[in-house]
Amino acid sequence: MSLGGTFAAIPCESLAAQALPLTFADAADLSLQAPVVAHVRIARASRLKPAEAIGVGPGRTRYYVEADVVSLIRGAQGLPARISYLADMANDAAGRAVKLRKKDEFLIFADRQGTTGSEVRLVATDAQVPYTAAGADRVRAILREATARDAAPRIAGIGRAFHVPGSLPGESETQIFLMAADGRPVSLNVLRRPGETPRWAVSLSEIVDESATAPRPDTLLWYRLACSLPQSLPPQSLAEADPATAPAIQADYQLIKMSLGPCTRSRPAR
Incomplete structure (x- = not known):
């Protein structure tokens, strides 16, 4: 497994309730930073042993995630139908590792890894957020503006x-x-x-x-x-x-x- 570094996701139990909603500035920060933005659906997730999860912060657990790409929002080189990445997820209130459920849906903000294109790396520790149609539409609108000929400069x-x-x-x-x-x-x-x-x-x-x-x-x-x-x-x-x-x-x-x-x-x- 060639994926490296620390990534993050939001706990999947009571996911919508636990996740802070992205503001417009949050969405712009992530969207403009990430070469790849995708709506994904979890296919399977494996919890890594502590020895395989070097650098994970306290109270978090690292997972190897395989996800199906529902739609590609940004990514000039495209993506395979299934991708994989690492996600460090916060444990529950009792300190137990949460379950990343099959068919949970997320927006991920990432960069490509490796040569096959099937491995991606999240661009920030919180660059996997629960999917909503409104959130995806907001990201698309930001990226449309950013790629326009007269886009507002930094x-x-x-x-x-x-x-x-x-x-x-x-x-x-x-x-x-x-x-x-x-x-x-x-x-x-x-x-x-x-x-x-x-x-x-x-x-x-x-x-x-x-x-x-x-x-x-x-x-x-x-x-x-x-x-x-x-x-x-x-x-x-x-x-x-x-x-x-x-x-x-x-x-x-x-x-x-x-x-x-x-x-x-x-x-x-x-």
Whole structure:
């Protein structure tokens, strides 16, 4: 058996009740990390002896799992009808190893192992989650967005920020430049006009589109911003701005952060 490393699954007794539901950020974290995403059905699972399960954490048991692929959600090279992988599963409340039942269904987030393609490796210790149709649809939607030609890029940092007061009292515009991992120009723009609610938008080009808006929640662009932007602007972002405008820039940045809302996760980000 050539599979190695530590993997994890969720206990299968009272599986739905015990598993924390994946938030949108959880699903995006796993989906974007995994070259292979599949809906699988357990065919058989064998518990390994302690001597064969080196590195398993306390309170967990390692299994060698064979599963039938119900559907392949992501995987450019395809998968055989049956795959195998290792899963480290938490023991029950009494410390006993749980049973991984035949025909239990999961979504797995994995990478290919070996040369046959039938062996995969989960990308994280919790990268096997109980299957639901809604969960699978969410993952498909994330991957569709991620593979689109104009997909929102990963945010690598924050660049310069500037603030320009308008000609009327209470009128202003703030522009905050972001650093994208692919080098694409990205900026956040906040427009304030007297008597109107402040409006902000994100631009993914050098030219600010007048029709641009804030991203919808639970979209890839929302995830890239909400889960990447720090709580406050770093000092270097204000280095080239007029010091008198720094409070206004920080206030507009906080407006953006509040509008985006928290990046809620039920699992640690990796």
